[in-house]
Amino acid sequence: MKNFYKKKVLITGHTGLKGSWLSLWLNEHGAKVYGISNNFEENKTNFKNFKMKKKIKNFNIDIRNLKRLKKTIQSVKPNFIFHFAAQSLVGESYKRPIYNFESNFNGTLNLLEVLRLSKFKCIIILITSDKSYRNFEIKRGYVENDILGGDDPYAASKASAEFVINSYFQSFLKNKKNLRIAVCRAGNVIGGGDWSNNRLIPDIMKSIFKRKTLRLRNQNSTRPWQHVLDVLNGYLTLAIKLSKNKKFNGEVFNFGPPETSNYKVIDVVNEIKKNWKLLKWVSSKQKFNESNLLKLNSNKSLRLLKWKNKLQFRQVIKLVTDWYKCLYDKKDIYSFSVNQIKFFLKSK
Helix, strand or coil: CCHHHHCEEEEECCCCHHHHHHHHHHHHCCCEEEEEECCCCHHHCHHHHCCCCCCCEEEECCCCCHHHHHHHHHHHCCCEEEECCCCCCHHHHHHCHHHHHHHHHHHHHHHHHHHHCCCCCEEEEEECCHHHECCCCCCCCECCCCCECCCCHHHHHHHHHHHHHHHHHHHHHCCCCCEEEEEEECCCEECCCCCCCCCHHHHHHHHHHCCCCEEECCCCCEEECEEHHHHHHHHHHHHHHHHHCHHHCCCEEECCCCHHHEEEHHHHHHHHHHHCCCCCEEECCCCCCCCCECCECCHHHHHHHCCCCCCCHHHHHHHHHHHHHHHHCCCCHHHHHHHHHHHHHHCC
């Protein structure tokens, strides 16, 4: 992985949770990082926490703008592209469905169109979601060739993005010798710096920071909780494998923890409470439209990429809790985050 860090890497959505941690990780290891985002609300993102403004080249671009996206990517000519930019909240997709579909479908379509016309050599990792699968709440875990689709606008937009990815790959990109692409599906990624609405960890941390009591809903919903660094390690591993072996071109990979890491919402809350006594919560009768069970089968990633989660559930929760505690205590969050990456890389 050493030589990989010396390349030009373009990250769309680099101010989001995954994008910001990947920007920090790669920048610390010598990559020339370029970021595309239209969300630079510095007080609400890790973009400020990680002091990235002066460390990487930033472009304030909405991925729905094909003209600007094309001009920027063609000028950068990146060796690698990680496509995170999207509307990522189920709740928000109900409030702003058109924006949701424009961001997740049209944004991905625009990137694919830029790639169709490109001549520079590039490895592209397209990140979608576990919610691309039509969810029947099956216990075995979804595999990469299961049925895609979804009823809520967010799930439908992600499945739609996958359809256009497959279409462009089969019609235009499959035989382009300068490009190789792969698709990643993951879900319930948690880590320091997430302040999104209607997500468990952000809701917990907001209640602590505001010194309010958390109203906890859907306590028995089960999720495959995994740390952002574990998932990013999967994306990086795939990017390197893809650059070395064309058999991975056009492939789809799930990135999720083993079944033993599927814990209920209440388990997460109790574990955080052990690490941070300031958390106070009560049960809420408010209902939120979300699945009770959603998990992935990641045997393909284990078999072909030799990837699996390094961190156990309690380690994940402690890393996340410690990060927010550091921010709460107004300590050096940048150095703390770098040290979390170093800790992760040493983990087995």
